[in-house]
Amino acid sequence: MQRIAGGTLMPCYLFTYHGHGTWMPDNPRGYVRRKEGILAPDTHMATCYRDNMCSAAICFDHEIQQILINAALEAFEHQPVRGHAVATESTHLHILVSWQTNRTWKIVCRQLRGSLSRKLNQEFERSEWFSKQPSRKRVADRQHFDHLMDVYLPRHSGLKWREGGGVYL
Template identity: 40%
Template sequence: MAVYLLSYHAYRSWPADHPRGYVKGGKILPPDPDQAAFYNRQAKHEPVVFTPDRQKLLLSGVLDVSERRGWRIHAFGAETTHIHVLISWKTFTPWQDVRDKLANLLSGFLGRHAGETGRRWLTRKPSRKRVRDRKHYDYLVNVYLPKHSGLFWREGEQRPSTLDELIGDG
């Protein structure tokens, strides 16, 4: 069974003038203030920040969706700008389908929680990395994800609030 690290970035959380550069067309480019200004003019919504409440909502959503679909969540790590989900599944489902379905549902949960429809919550292309081996998996669960500054959860820990408790069941 393959294990993947899926990463979802908050909308407009990494501007083109970021000191570490930005990604365009799959390439890492140097900071570009003019491009950042252009993107800001074109933006339809304010930047999204994954606050502690939103991180909790995202984790609850990930766990809820995964339970319903038979996916296994090994760990979750968050920052104000992005989340990581360490996930596996037993069925023959392409990783792109899992990544995209989860992105769509998480956006829906964020919108319901905020009472906003038609708003972009995540960047267009979540990233994925296949876990190479047990050493890589252990590093992600025990070092990389826990050192994120936001919410961290791993398999075996108490489940946080349910999705219904956070956004209701209607």
């Protein structure tokens, strides 16, 4: 965690963007519904979700993971955020960022998602890449930040990028 002028902590968040249709209500860990929180697995609701999908579920192969990392790095250059790490899986990606402006987490999350979607649309001409609601977790303190950087994100099986370390497997 970093301090900005006046000694206040700047916002630091872990944003998670799930591939469209990859986290369904029948997931063994349950699912999240807005304003209701985490719900138990529900096979009937999963069937309803799948019946209402306008396009197929999207998984992030190696090529897409590389594009997502490149898009995040480009966003870090053009948006007033500091990128600390990106970790991918076939079903989702995490972006760990902080910023010094008074922008809300919602704005930062939405702008990063927009950057990712635009880059993918340029490459593949598809519009529905992510689930409707990305998740977010505010980083509580330096210990939490270090855990994310040194333990949680490196455990992911896809491509990863780390500030000062580049892209690694």
